């Protein structure tokens with residue numbers, strides 16, 4: 001193990017809404033780690049739309065400043081706090097950092113498996129510094145072990161996008177061969193959702209637009225494709241493809257309110273609408289009569305707990321789910337934010353820690 005430096009490079013946002021800059025930033029010394037804390041030497045990190053929302057201060061609850069963003073990273077444990085009891089990970093192991101940086105494991109929500117709703121939750125790259133730095137302080141009980149078969153870059157986006165869609169599918173109360181509609185199926189969350197859905201034996205209707213995304217979703221195993229730009233009546237098309245009955249579940253990741261309204265219309269009676277993703281604004285315009293009359297269940301599904309993460313990672317390690325990504329460097333982050341805000345990124349961006 002190489003010695004831990006005292007200074008590292010990190011991508012820092014000084015004031016919300018201003019530019020992200022690569023700066024020198026202190027590394028917490030291994031001797032100062034509290035019990036339960038671990039220091040990770042980062043290998044890579046994904047960049048998520050959430051990071052841009054955080055840097056811009058888009059959401060009602062503001063992040064800390066100065067802010068180091070990032071919440072889907074993989075690193076090697078280089079130190080564990082003195083007097084840490086029962087650490088499930090050891091020095092030298094590769095582990096993943098998630099949006100949920102830590103939870104108390106003792107409050108009502110934690111006891112019910114809703115660690116993401118913990119009363120004392122810490123959020124990576126939001127309320128605590130995240131993965132856009134060469135070293136990260138994390139917590140031994142919440143990091144996710146990365147199996148040897150899964151590369152670090154392939155694992156990164158499973159820790160956020162993959163975990164989020166996997167949990168939503170898991171809780172969609174669908175059975176094998178049920179129809180699941182995935183709007184935005186060619187995007188960052190969507191392309192992983194198609195693969196997880198096929199892995200658990202669901203039939204998938206992929207909705208997105210353009211030849212490239214059609215080709216991608218077909219390759220990933222989607223049973224049907226709807227181009228929303230070329231289809232006059234999307235609701236009628238979903239019904240036609242499902243034998244006139246409608247879909248059993250919809251996994252809606254879009255920030256567009258129409259994506260939710262349409263789902264209420266194309267779900268069959270007893271259907272489940274899984275609301276995921278975190279748009280800065282957007283209201284849910286459902287016709288209450290339809291929701292009640294069709295016995296529709298609407299679930300808010302917010303990332304996932306440690307168990308969901310472990311399962312999502314194991315499935316990816318088996319080779320059944322692969323994230324499509326492009327690799328860049330930490331020092332490219334300003335340019336990546338720019339592309340994210342313009343919506344010109346296909347798949348996910350993974351940053352190595354090079355500057």
Ligand SMILES: [Zn+2]
Nearest residue numbers: 048050160161
């Ligand atoms: Zn994310």
Ligand SMILES: [Zn+2]
Nearest residue numbers: 104107110118
């Ligand atoms: Zn808790």
